[in-house]
Amino acid sequence: MKQENLFAALRAAFPADLDAAAVETDAGLVYSWRDLDRATAMIANLLQSLQLPPASRIAVQVEKSVEAMMLYLGTLRAGHVFLPLNTAYQSAEIEYFIGNAEPAVVVCTSRNFGWVSKLAFKAGTHHVFTLDDDRTGSLLERAAHCGDRHEIAPAGADDLACIVYTSGTTGRSKGAMLTHGNMLSNAQVLKDYWGWQQGDVLIHALPIFHVHGLFVAIHGALLNGSRMIWFGKFDPKRVIERLPDATVFMGVPTLYTRMLAEARLNKVVCRNMRLFISGSAPLLPETFNAWKERTGHTILERYGMSETIMLTSNPYDAAQGERRAGTVGFPLPGVGVRVRDEAGQDVPAGEIGGIQVTGPNVFKGYWRMPEKTKEEFTHDGWFRTGDVGRIDRDGYVTIVGRSKDLIISGGYNVYPAEVEGYINELPGVAESALVGVPHPDFGEVGVAVVIPRPGMRLDGEEILAKLKSQLANFKIPKRCFVVDELPRNTMGKVQKNLLREQHKQLFA
Structure with missing residues (x-):
């Protein structure tokens, strides 16, 4: 089997100088590329020592930290399946996820250990570790006794890498199964499409239990061997302070409106920035215009889902077209996007219909929901996104809303x-x-x-x-x-x- 473990591709992109800074945190800590390599090896060795069944689920509900990212990478490295959980979820929700995914390992914060471990043990999970955002917890204590060399577990493109539970606005959350191939193909396309280049530095200010922060941002930086400036929590003043040291920023619309409320945001602090990206929610044209006026930069809006990672993007390269407010740009290379009516017929350019997609980034299906999976794909294999939109004559895609809305x-x-x-x-x-x-x-x-x-x-x-x-x-x-x-x-x-x-x- 060809080695297609996503971690192997990310590790191969580490710079030759492993002692260079890979991540610099808002608390002033600096992690080298060697630190990332050694720590992920130790975590992978810890998981291996537990003698888990192949492709075991590792469910994680912890605060954002570089160690939490290392746990994600160590899980991939060991050939297991990462299951990120929103930090806002409460006991009834966690009970559902643990019951549904049957993880072999659960990692939670120390303060939640009491109730989380009860739910986990009751559901048959044998291993519960803690991990806090101050580099403490039983996970790191145990991993510290493991070796720092580890041969990356083999994985094929079709092997499961992650299960991401959708936000569940229509009934119970569904676990979207993403493979090593889904994620690697998407990361490689974005590396080219967004013009990642040598010397790029990413400001990482997003949560990491979600596709945007965990996959798009982290894979982007690692696959380019780029340093990350890491914020545990978004703070508009402190992010603006660090803009002169960075070239790429990824955010959701709320982050942009909060930065626009700061007097210090201007063209001077953005002078070294190459790209501002927005997604996860619609960006108001007014925010788009205000940002352009204040910073001299045009935000690049894109569109993706838990089930597909990124699907479309406004162009990075001006030769491919302008970045249009209110649109999410063109289908990414290798991704098919079509708009169809209720009868399954293509609608004319500019008319509204249901958005369907295909491509190597489209997920394998919903975890243990074969009927639901079948229902969401057309007879010719396109995924029904549940989004409603239109494609204009120039090929720009606009999302009008969710079909359920x-x-x-x-x-x-x-x-x-x-x-x-x-x-x-x-x-x-x-x-x-x-x-x-x-x-x-x-x-x-x-x-x-x-x-x-x-x-x-x-x-x-x-x-x-x-x-x-x-x-x-x-x-x-x-x-x-x-x-x-x-x-x-x-x-x-x-x-x-x-x-x-x-x-x-x-x-x-």
């Missing part, structure tokens, strides 16, 4: 992103969300939830009155609420399921 009001389709776009352009509006709730006459109607800009007062009725002159009547929300903030998940995505739940009795 579509509102069917009196038989008409209402796309929330379209209505939100009009609301967001009204004076005094910072951001909005439109959700569908049950209605006795129309089946479903839209309810708008709006955040005002700082110091502005908004009136819901006035917003609806203004929309009436701009949009067809069936698209006008039936109610509009003005609130201080929208519920968001850790990646900054608005949790529309919570808004729907909150307002579902409105017209009952």
